[in-house]
Amino acid sequence: MGESMRGSRLGTTSYETDSGIYAPRELTTYVCENQHRVTLPFSVEADEIPDTWPCACGSKGLRQGVQIQPAAEPKHVRTHWDMLLERRTIKDLEGILKERLEVVRAKAS
Numbered sequence: 001m002g003e004s005m006r007g008s009r010l011g012t013t014s015y016e017t018d019s020g021i022y023a024p025r026e027l028t029t030y031v032c033e034n035q036h037r038v039t040l041p042f043s044v045e046a047d048e049i050p051d052t053w054p055c056a057c058g059s060k061g062l063r064q065g066v067q068i069q070p071a072a073e074p075k076h077v078r079t080h081w082d083m084l085l086e087r088r089t090i091k092d093l094e095g096i097l098k099e100r101l102e103v104v105r106a107k108a109s
């Protein structure tokens, strides 16, 4: 009887190793467009550290090391043809084309 009581007592005595231990924290710095910096400790175990943080000035702080992709530029991309037309007129090009065709034909014959 005494033997079993000692056993149950041992069983309820748990080794509380996790009490008072905080999860490691990672300092994350946000910089807003006005170059204000704010550093916040986030738990490393946090599922998601936000990429942005509202700055006190009202701007949005961007997490350091995070690149936000700029929206695709709608501006017209110059083609080789556009650049060619900036230097030569169609008349010039027709002359060059004629010359080149003559060269090609001379080689072919």
Ligand SMILES: [Zn+2]
Pocket: 032, 033, 034, 035, 036, 055, 056, 057, 058, 059
């Ligand atoms: Zn700011």
